[in-house]
Amino acid sequence: MAAVAGNKTCHATLSTTTADTVTLNDKVRQVRVTNHDGTNIVYVTTNTRTTAAGAVGATTAVAQADETISIPTGGTKTVWRSSLPQFIELSVVGNGGSYSVEGTATEFDD
Numbered sequence: 001m002a003a004v005a006g007n008k009t010c011h012a013t014l015s016t017t018t019a020d021t022v023t024l025n026d027k028v029r030q031v032r033v034t035n036h037d038g039t040n041i042v043y044v045t046t047n048t049r050t051t052a053a054g055a056v057g058a059t060t061a062v063a064q065a066d067e068t069i070s071i072p073t074g075g076t077k078t079v080w081r082s083s084l085p086q087f088i089e090l091s092v093v094g095n096g097g098s099y100s101v102e103g104t105a106t107e108f109d110d
Contacts, residue, residue, distance in 0.1 A: 010101045012092075014042075019060045019093040023049075027085035028103030032078045035071040037097025042071040046080045049087035061091040071099070 004012045005023040012020055024031070035042040043061045045068055061068050069079045080088060085105050092099055 042094040
């Protein structure tokens, strides 16, 4: 499992089918994930945190499991929304391939 962190955005490449833990260190109201892989679906789980340093731990994402959000090949999906800005942690899994996580304190334009 790789640990990936950024203030509001992270870009990473999955290592086979091992889940990454992604931490956003700034409070956000929305988070979207982009799957840059052209072959494999990416699966995501989310969890809020009380502080930037306070690790709560998102449930590890498992392909096609309940409560796991799927991002199709080449797709982008908003995976979390809140009316109040919060710290967020995600678990991302797929079969290799790159992805991006983007958080915002405002609404997305799309």
